[in-house]
Amino acid sequence: MTAGSLTVNFSVAGTAAFATDYTQTGAATFAAASGTVTFAAGNSTAAVTVDPSADSTVESDETVILTATAGSGYNVASPAWQPELSPTTILT
Numbered sequence: 001m002t003a004g005s006l007t008v009n010f011s012v013a014g015t016a017a018f019a020t021d022y023t024q025t026g027a028a029t030f031a032a033a034s035g036t037v038t039f040a041a042g043n044s045t046a047a048v049t050v051d052p053s054a055d056s057t058v059e060s061d062e063t064v065i066l067t068a069t070a071g072s073g074y075n076v077a078s079p080a081w082q083p084e085l086s087p088t089t090i091l092t
Contacts, residue, residue, distance in 0.1 A: 006039040008046070009071040014063035016052075021062055025049045035066075 011034050016022050018032050026048040027035045039046040050064045068076045 002039050002041060002043060004041050006073055007036050007071070008039065008074060009069045010035055010037065010048075010066045011069050013065045013067070016062035016064045020053065021055075022053055022064055023051050025051070034069075 007028060012018070012030070012032060018024070018030070024030050024035075026037060026046070028038045029036045030048075035048070037046045037048050048066060050066075070076060
């Protein structure tokens with residue numbers, strides 16, 4: 001849980017193209033290669049949702065990978081899998 005708000009950096013990778021193959025909600029900033037998400041004061045979670053965009057192009061499966069990266073005020077620990085959610089990164 002954070003005493004004050006905390007902004008966490010992440011990288012964006014994968015084969016899908018932002019704004020063409022998917023959109024996002026929840027990030028404070030978001031670009032093709034990086035973004036940030038802000039944990040509100042007193043919260044221990046923050047969410048970035050990736051929504052696939054429908055199109056008529058026949059193509060193979062594509063991926064979007066968000067990975068927490070180093071920043072001020074937190075440490076990035078090992079990823080953990082929570083089946084009821086989605087792949088999660090632990091921050092300490």
